Amino acid sequence: GALGAMVLAAMKGRLTYSVISQALASTTRLSAFVIFILLGARMFSLTFYGVNGHLWVEHLLVSLPGGETGFLIVVSILVFLLAFFLDFFELAFIIVPLLxxxxxxxxxxxxxxxxxxxxxxxxxxxxxxxxxxxxxxxxVAPRSPYNDKVTGERLAGVSTGQIYWGAVPFVVIQVVMIGLTIAFPSMVMHYKGVVVDPSTIEIKVPTLQQLSPGGATGGATLGAPKLGAPNVGGTGDSAPAEGGTVAPALPGPKLGAPVINP
Incomplete structure (x- = not known):
């Protein structure tokens, strides 16, 4: 914003040394005001904590009826009312740490x-x-009647009361958003994914009776396979054992004297 204002002032030929010095002096004063506000807010917080005021506030808010919902509603109303007299800095440095x-x-x-x-x-x-x-x-709003530069019409000035009443719809929108955020936490906590209740999880592990042959569950009897003795080194057929299966015959190794060619 400050850079854009300087660019616009330079384009219009109004960026002079006196304008820059005046802007710097005003910015320094405003920054000093904000710093002293923050220091005062911190000193108040430390004093309040020193007399255990934060414990009293904690016990008061925790004991509110309605549990979590009651706490959020009361805190939202409290912060909304305090915002009429305190700005964002005081609320953030004094009220929020207590909550x-x-x-x-x-x-x-x-x-x-x-x-x-x-x-x-x-x-x-x-x-x-x-x-x-x-x-x-x-x-920036004109107080007295003025001529519109686009239409050339004579328009009435804007009073402070009109500005205040014009802000009411935007405040109502903010209040509606607060209610929606409280009613639908998933709008904020969607990053956590689906919340699973551990009490609803059921893991079934088979018992030993279900795994054993001919168990109480009526499972089929698992018999061990009966294999015949393999005929190693032979080429003929091998007779299988009774009730078994025929194992393939494995050819025996053929060894001979190595031949060395000169």
Whole structure:
């Protein structure tokens, strides 16, 4: 975004030293604000952990009625309401660490839980009165009536209330997505494949009685084959043993004196 803005400013001939210095100064101030917000959030978290506040929160959330579903619904409502007053950074550094331990205690998949929180915290950009997206739109939307450059018509200005009301449908879409993510976890956890319940797996191993000849299962008697003695070295027929089969005669080796040609 910053590179694109610089390219556009250069194309219009407005990329001067004063503009660059002003942009750098503004960026430095905003970055310092964000860093101090993160430091304050971390200090608050450490203080809260120091008085064992995280244990109280964990016991409170784990004991909610409804188990896993009740926990997800209450947490989603809590984060949604806090997003009116806290932006993404405070929620991520203060609230989310307090919710991980209860989620693990309830055996909730943390990737699924993280996606639910991420979709929920996206609404903080559109919540009045501190939504960043609302501020961005307010900075570019004209306050007073203006002439449209394409049609040439005289259009009325955009008020702050109109911007806030215009964000409501997008917030509703986010809320619907949160509900769908909770109701259908497979949308997130499809990478795990089909979940197999080990209690439904049955492995049948044959018993010794089923394998033994003439066992209790009524199997057929397996008799050992009766083979006649082979006639090794002969060329005639060999008489088979009683009830046996005829083995092929194997020719004997023919040995002679070696012949050496000079």
């Amino acid at each position: 991980v331990a209860p989620a693990e205690a309830l055996a909730i998949d943390l990737i699924w839980f993280g996606v639910i929180l991420a979709v929920n915290m996206q609404t903080s950009f559109m919540h009045p009165p501190f939504g960043f997206a609302l501020f961005y739109l307010r900075s």
